[in-house]
Amino acid sequence: MEISPGEVMVAQAAREIADGETVFVGMRLPLIAFVVAKRTHAPNAIGLFELGVVRDAPSPELLYTMGDTPNVRGAVWCARTVDLMGLLQQGVVDAGFIGGAEIDRYGNLNTTAIGADRAHPVVQLPGSGGGADIASLATRLIVIMPHDKRRLRERVDFITSPGYGTGGDWRRRMGLPRGGPAVLITTLGVFRFPDGEAVLESHHAHSSTAECIANTGWPLRASPAVRETDPPSAEVLHIIRGYDPEGFWTRRGE
Amino acid sequence: MEISPGEVMVAQAAREIADGETVFVGMRLPLIAFVVAKRTHAPNAIGLFELGVVRDAPSPELLYTMGDTPNVRGAVWCARTVDLMGLLQQGVVDAGFIGGAEIDRYGNLNTTAIGADRAHPVVQLPGSGGGADIASLATRLIVIMPHDKRRLRERVDFITSPGYGTGGDWRRRMGLPRGGPAVLITTLGVFRFPDGEAVLESHHAHSSTAECIANTGWPLRASPAVRETDPPSAEVLHIIRGYDPEGFWTRRGE
């Protein structure tokens, strides 16, 4: 079976989790990345879920929401949401995953509404959930989203989850205590934010630097050392396909 | 057996609890008053204990502290202290009991330190516990303490638990949302605060108006209708002596 973009993204996302880290996991691809990390290089990573669930071992079953009963059975802590958000605000949460409908060159994310006037949106999006909190307060932010010109925009219509704002020391000036996007993983490539602006680090095997640039809404900078994203190992593919056999999350072209 | 001052005080304290009320109970005499109220005229009263215990039925055994295991068994809620204090601050706690080492004519209580300089006390007292919170935020404050001139003073050295301050609209000016002492029950009598100042409503059978005045550190006003405190009924005495057979709390002359 051909390797899907979702599988490449999950494999890369898993690499972003170091052993022993405390990570806000979320659903969909990040959840599967957490499963992969736990079963490979990060056996001591801890997963936090916004509704209050803390897990040492990932749920044995594929989840559709973080509140599914298998995600609660075997958790080490059922906390209150504010308990986990409090740890996040303290600065003891190493990383968090979020997705987004739109992202700009400085890693600011919009999951609230498309259109100039939030009160009269062209497209109403679901909103922040805990995403804006993770973007504000986690030590590292890991962003995962589909790649196309309408989503990677010069400027987003609404900053739901703050990235690096307008660059420079914007986060410090705003009063954000830490954090910001560490990596953006799209269906086409992997991007870092060395000086607050997204720079292409690698394109996936099924894509190219040119395709990444062509599908980005701002003049995209590519690293001089730009390379091909490491493909998922056979072991990692086996874990992904064992956990999401139907490809509900990893083959929906997300 | 002769009726002890403690028993008269408990009987009066029980009368201060109306049916269906939510009351911060505390230990010692107020605990026994709660037992009496529940078993007589206030079967639906609810007792709150600062460490987080909420009881519909009083502990079947005499308690030495609110954390004794019988006070937790059969509780309807083990909350966190801040949950109960939050209800208190909301204004949904009807009454609370506190004791004090010193009280002044306006019902201000000192349980912190005797002496002009709190940093160098003549006598170090234990402190507020939750007393100052109950005095600040409960709808009604019920004060219980031994009566002598050194305790009922014109002015207290330190206001731990605010009463009516200097009288008038002092509480409103301070920003206190409600409350203040509704009654002071001493070993000699019962006092109300019609205009913010303690007025003798009744003296206990074993005492007199003259004795109350003689043992109070300010020119005590007595109600024109001053009378003798109603003695505990046989039923109430039976409940008190059944609950505290050794008189650990009701016969220590508190």
Place this chain on the structure above:
Amino acid sequence: MSPRSPRSASRTTRGSKHIPDQRTSLHDAIAAHVPDGSSVAIGCALEPAIPFAAVHELIRQRRVDLELIGPISDIAFDMLIGAGCVATVHAAWVGNVSAGLAHCYRRATEQAVPRAIRVRDHSNFTMGLSLLAGALGAPYIPTRTLLGSDIPAANGTFIAATSPLDDSPLLLIPAITPDVTILACQRADMDGNAHQWGPWGVSQEAALAARNVIILADEIVDRSVIASDPNRTICPATKVAAVVEVAGACHPSPLQGRYRRDHEFFHDYHRSTRDVEGFERWIAEWVTGLPDHATYLRKLGDRWPKLREAGVPAAETRF
């Protein structure tokens, strides 16, 4: 919290007096304690334990001008918005968690169909802090989340401030005190002392902050069951205005140890409600066309029993 809330609250607040037996029917609980214009917290455990039975009853009783409060209530808010019950939404996320966007929410904000609604954007943290402030009786709680986000401006109630401790920027999140919080739980006694296990989300804060609480218990049990394990109590009877025994009240959301999430039901809803006609057909079929929740469960046929879970027992604990 809405201009109408004090009035509606004064019509319905239980006050602080403890009332022993508060059992009633779902119809009567909603009729008595959730008047038009009420601010209502629903789905405060986020994805699980959403009291859909109460959501359906609000729609059957044609409530209007409700002010909804909840971080992520899956499709509960979308249904109420589509049915025209809602004036304002205070939420961090409104959608269909496993299927995507919420069509009724989109129609309301994009086209004012069936009516325009006011949205007060939150994050999960600010939703939790506002209810925690309400529970504590505090006017607000300060935070550093959302500094630099456009959410504070869109919400319109947060206050920009600097810390008196170090002059650093802060957002002050004002207390939210719902007129009524509707909680689903596994078991409660007839007074309303409620045991919930599994994720609490912001449920306890929402219950303690509310003027009134309506409990939908999967099972009403003897006081002694509640009192045998007081650490499980999520809400004390002193806040509760009504206790209703409703089996399966959370379907299609899950209730830990009782039944699983009905994913396909959420996905059907998503497919069926893409246009107004589809939503109206769906709501007629599953809500307004049914007299009560028992009929709703029967209509699910053998899909419902298949969702039931026996669960795994918790280790023994002795008090």
Place this chain on the structure above:
Amino acid sequence: MSPRSPRSASRTTRGSKHIPDQRTSLHDAIAAHVPDGSSVAIGCALEPAIPFAAVHELIRQRRVDLELIGPISDIAFDMLIGAGCVATVHAAWVGNVSAGLAHCYRRATEQAVPRAIRVRDHSNFTMGLSLLAGALGAPYIPTRTLLGSDIPAANGTFIAATSPLDDSPLLLIPAITPDVTILACQRADMDGNAHQWGPWGVSQEAALAARNVIILADEIVDRSVIASDPNRTICPATKVAAVVEVAGACHPSPLQGRYRRDHEFFHDYHRSTRDVEGFERWIAEWVTGLPDHATYLRKLGDRWPKLREAGVPAAETRF
């Protein structure tokens, strides 16, 4: 929180990385994680579950300049003050709950014997709010309690303010973040995930606010026991620096479902410590003269087994 705290914390903080097996001895836990000058939260459940075994070990190791934090820790604070371990006390109440005044605390504040201490007065609510603010990572929480009381001036850290919502007077209670919180609980796994039942007081806030947590578990159990009932977890392993299995760690205070309070022991302590010589005799007999807590329990003789309780089982709960 004290000037020394950051230094001591930097010497000892576990950081945010999760470390699996953190079992150690009580001696080593105190030696490694509670240096001189640490701010230490102890007895945060108020009267019950006070980790006296850790208090005794702090005295055996002759800790100095500690900053004690706790609303009401019964005689635990009095012992530490009498032994000269303490520079500062943040507390709402320091005494002997069933017997009366605390003699060592009196000698320290009235006569600077064995040394002068700084007292930062609190109420139970402000103690809870300061630790809750620490747990939330918030700089402070506003309240209306203690307006008009002399406690704020005596405490010296509270900030008088007016509400930006309605200009009403408020007190801002700054966060307290202990270098270490010492918790006693019924059971924990070897990583430090701890189950405590019965009253929590301000224990969870103190644990979440702390840089490090030391868990004294009556029993260390398999992970599966903890994971069978995650709502009972008071503190997650990610905050824990050391887990110690210490049977009877709370004597003479009670531990729900395990043992009762030893009232007479508190009353003996009260009678025995009226003067310095009496305190020194008592501490030599019960603490410094004993190598460890097991010897202490043996010294109690058959008084200890008589305090044990089987407890009453909680109603079955299934996840």
